[in-house]
Amino acid sequence: MEERTAVAPRRGAPSRRGENYGGRSRQERASDRRARIVTAAVHLFGTRDYEDVTVADVCAGAKVSKRYFYEHFTDRENLLLIxxxxxxxxxxxxxxxxxxxxxxxxxxxxxxxxxxxxxxxxxxxxxxxxxxxxxxxxxxxxxxxxxxxxxxxxxxxxxxxxxxxxxxxxxxxxxxxxxxxxxxxxxxxxxxxxxxxxxxxxxxxxxxxxxxxx
Incomplete structure (x- = not known):
């Protein structure tokens, strides 16, 4: 049987599909999304009453989907507390x-x-x-x-x-x-x-x- 030689992955190649995108790791992208959510929340909670701010408003301001919002925060109240x-x-x-x-x-x-x-x-x-x-x-x-x-x-x-x-x-x-x-x-x-x-x-x-x- 012919012996197969393992080929080392190219340097800088992602270890898993989707791990790197646009030159940034999954963790870096998640950190960036969280930072954008916090920035949007500070602006919204700093200019509106609490009851006038929704999760959808925060996501729109941060330019993220609700899916990514719930990766970091459980709900609107949890967001404000943090x-x-x-x-x-x-x-x-x-x-x-x-x-x-x-x-x-x-x-x-x-x-x-x-x-x-x-x-x-x-x-x-x-x-x-x-x-x-x-x-x-x-x-x-x-x-x-x-x-x-x-x-x-x-x-x-x-x-x-x-x-x-x-x-x-x-x-x-x-x-x-x-x-x-x-x-x-x-x-x-x-x-x-x-x-x-x-x-x-x-x-x-x-x-x-x-x-x-x-």
């Missing part, structure tokens, strides 16, 4: 990254953080509305976000609060601070961000500094 979480974490990273490591006072720490917070929201009003203006069914998620944010910033402000045996009181103070800042920002967004952002950042710095000082 988009909200990702955008909020991005914003937290931006704000925390602006904290000066050698700040001598709470005000020196807080002022650049508040200015960064407001500046990032002004730069992208749609993202601002996704993060801060939630549909009623998002209330449980919103409360969870407030607790997460308070825990995130606790290490940054602890050195200005001083040692305290009442850790629970400090946790509640930070929760009240984050919730208060969020409500002020929501009010500002509801007024179409028309008020001076620098003044808002100064007010938030004053509020946060005085609450922590006491």
């Amino acid at each position: 988009v909200h979480r990702e955008q909020n974490r991005w914003l937290l990273g931006q704000v925390a990254g602006s904290a000066p490591p050698q700040a001598a006072t709470a005000e020196e720490l807080l002022r650049p953080m508040m200015r960064t917070l407001i500046a990032k929201l002004v730069e992208d009003p749609e993202r601002a509305r996704v993060i801060y203006v939630n549909a009623p069914r998002m209330e449980t998620r919103r409360r969870g976000v407030l607790r997460e944010d308070a825990q995130h910033f606790a290490p940054l402000v602890n050195r200005f609060v001083g040692d305290t045996a009442d850790k629970r009181r400090l946790e509640r103070t930070l929760l009240a601070l984050i919730a208060g800042i969020s409500e002020v920002i929501i009010d500002w967004i509801s007024r179409d961000m028309a008020e001076d952002p620098d003044e808002l950042a100064d007010h938030l710095t004053w509020i946060a500094g005085h609450l922590l000082a006491h």
